[in-house]
Amino acid sequence: MHCLNLVAETRGLHPGMAAADARAICPELITRPADLAQGAAALAGLRRWMVRYSPMVARDGSDGLIADISGVPHLFGGEAEMRADIHARLERVGLTLSSAIAETRGAAQALARHGGGILPESAVKEGIAGLPVSALRIGSDVAQGLAWVGLNRIGDLADLPRAPLARRFGPGLVLRLDQALGLQSEPVAPEADAPYFGVRMTMPDPIGLEADVMSGLSRLLARLCGTLGQHHRGARRLRLELHRVDRETVQVEIGLARPMRDPERIAALFKKGVSEVEAGFGIEAMRLVAHVTEDLQPEQIGGPRTITREDALADLFSRLGNRLGFDRVLRLLPATSKIPERSFLVAPAAYSAAEQQPPYRGPDRPIILFPPEPVTTKGMSQPGHPPARFAWRRMSFTTLRADGPERIAPEWWFDDPAWRSGLRDYWRVETREGARLWLFHTPQSPAWPAQSWFAQGEFA
Amino acid sequence: MRCDLASNAAFALSRNRVHEAEGQGRRSFALLQAALHADALIWIIPGHAPHQPMLRGLPEGVGERLHLIRPANETDLLWATEEALRSKGVGLVIAEPERPLSLIAGRRLQLAAEAGRTTGLMLIREGQGSNAAETRWHCAPIASERRDSTLHHWKLIKNKKGTLTTWTVHWNGKTTAVHPVSAAGERHQPAETSR
Known part of the structure; x- marks a missing residue:
């Protein structure tokens, strides 16, 4: 059992219990598998929301938040009103919570987990005196040890001399006790927010002209790119949301061929998408999210000719990719396979880097490769040798000379349907008509022998 | 055979213009031009075309600079060609349009090449070029009598700023070295002895 609701707790279940035991106690129990990652994300979201009450909010364990509200409560009308406000808002969205306000962090934390409430100033000691010692963030073995010597409540500990306590139960207990009583300081360390790359703009009057949207966009981009620059990041995909007066939202999304934070170059890519937006009765708000x-580390811009050339090429790929799709802007990368189709990879240029081709030794390869096309053989030839005359793509050819065979075996660890016909004997065939073709023959194929010749490439 | 630099100059396409090549050997011709250019190369092939360049067969230094664009239709192909020609980072743009190029399209491509200071080479089917092209080449591989020779017949059939010429050259598809074969060359070859 990871987490329980209030009803289950009143029936005597507690976290850490085995699910079978819990079912035995409470047969009508409804259980769901715990999703720790999602729970942590929800708590992080709640932490961001809590910043509306205080700038210093930190997560406290896996199920709590702690906020330093020094100097804040009067803005909400006092501590009681502030706590009531938090409760009202969170209960409206269906959360069950328990909260406490106290002078020290330890006391607030202990009280929040044991009933909740507000401790008035300088009444910490009395306020938490009745709580069990396990509320002090000490290990269960220390709590057990304290119980054996009859110290069950925090009030029992508070007046004891510290030195014997520390000697018997370790310095951790004394530290936690002093922190709860305010004798040791314990600040709240708010976590740094993960940077959020989004900006928005609300217009006083709805706008509809393309030029107006673009000028609004350039203001948003200047702010966004400033934020990106502070965090040494570059945008890879951006989304522009245009909120119309009639409560419709139009989205324009672009991709970039490489991380970038240059407002002008990004704005140029939005131009086409923005021109296609239907403005309706007008656009009243814009939001831009990367x-x-x-x-993207700070780097030299402009300067040498190679850098401007690379920038221009990246801009070109962004433009092409946004209209054609980034999977249509490709680059050839070397691969290790001997199979012609798999001897190179065709990868999107935006998500790969050019690689030097390893030196290749071996029989010549054609410059153009295509899927095997059947060749009609005419006339007689030695078995296993290329036909003396053949027709390919409705053109007839006469073999002048043939180099080969180069035998390529299928890769047995891949089941490639094109290679189910078995071994292939590749020949470089020069024809009297001029064409230099890459023909192959499948000696293992059971098909009609006349159809066992195919063309797969053209040489220079 | 010696590398003849002067002979390469004859086949070098004039910069900042768009050229056309037709015939069965047009892709070999395009790869020679790719090897002669220094910067990034863009090859635009229609998305449904079955063929593609094979990395191991390309001339030296071309494979890592080559980028393939596979647009879905003819409009996108022409648009991509124009964008690539207009970009400053590109050296040579090779495109394979499937329909005849109109005069408007050809002229737009010329303007784009001038703006971007790039060179374009359209691989067209025979008779489908546009009048705006700077030069048009008819390229065909031809059979050679000798085993180690890969002969090409390159014929300049349209030239806005010069004369029309025909070359028969030996280019092995690996380097930038092109060796012209003199018309009388065959006579000086030793006759093949009978074995």
Whole structure:
């Protein structure tokens, strides 16, 4: 059992219990598998929301939040009103919570987990005196040891001399006790927010002209790119949301061929998408989010000719990719396979880097490769040798000379349907008509022998 | 055979213009031009075309600079060609349009090449070029009598700023070295002895 609701707790179940035991106690129990990652994400979201009450909010364990509200409560009308406000808002969205306000962090934490409430100033000691010692963030073995010597309540500990306590139960207990009583300071360390790359703008009057949207966008981009620059990040995908007066939202999304934070170059890519937006009765708010970002260290811009060339090429790939799709802007990368189709990879240029081709020794390879096309053989030839005359793509050819065979065996660890016909004997065939073709023959194929010749490439 | 630099100059396409090549050997011709250019190369092939360049067969230094664009239709192909020609980072743009190029399209491509200071080479089917092209080449591989020779017949059939010429050259598809074969060359070859 990871977490329980209030009803289950009143029936005597507690976290850490085995599910079978819990079912035995309470047969009508409804259980769901715990999703720790989602729970942590929800708590992080709640932490961001809590910043509306105080700038210093930190997570406290896996199920709590702690906020330093020094100097804040009068803004909400006092401590009681502030606590009531938090409760009202969170209960409206269906959360069950328990909260406490106290002078020290330890006391607030202990009280929040044991009933909740507000401790008035300088009444910490009396306020938490009745709580069990396990509320002090000490290990269960220390709590057990304290119980054996009859110290069950925090009030029993508070007046005892510290030195014998520390000697018997370790310095941790004394530290926690002093922190709860306010004798040791314990600040709240708010976590740094993960940077959020989104900006928005609300217009006083609805706008509809393309030029107005673009000028609004350039203001948003200047702010966004400033934020990206502070965090040394570059945007990879951006989304522009245009909120119309009639409560419709139009989205324009672009991708970039490489991480970038240059407002003008990004704005140029939005131009086409923005021109296609239907403005309706007008656009009253814009929001720009860089939802995919990558590291981008500060780098030299302009300067040498190679850098401007690379920038221009990246811009070209962004433009092409946004209209055609990034999977249509490709680059050839070397691979290790001997199979012609798999001897190179065709990878999207935006997500790969050019690689030097390893030196290749071996029989010549054609410059153009295509899927095998059947060749009609005419006339007689030695078995296993290329036909003396053949027709390919409705053109007839006469073999002048043939180099080969180069035998390529299928890769047995891949089941490639094209290679189910078995071994292939590749020949470089020069024809009297001029064409230099890459023909192959499948000696293992059971098909009609006349159809066992195929063309797969053209040489220079 | 010696590398003849002067002979390469004859086949070098004039910069900042768009050229056309037709015939069965047009892709070999395009790869020679790719090897002669220094910067990034863009090859635009229609998305449904079955063929693609094979990395191991390309001339030296071309494979890592080559980028393939596979647009879905003819409009996108022409648009991508124009964008690539207009980009400053590109050296040579090779495109394979499937329909005849109109005069408007050809002229737009010329303007784009001038703006971007790039060179374009359209691989067209025979008779489908546009009048705006700077030069048009007819390229065909031809059979050679000798085993180690890969002969090409490159014929300049349209030239806005020069004369029309025909070359028969030996280019092995690996380097930038092109060796012209003199018309009388065959006579000086030793006759093949009978074995």
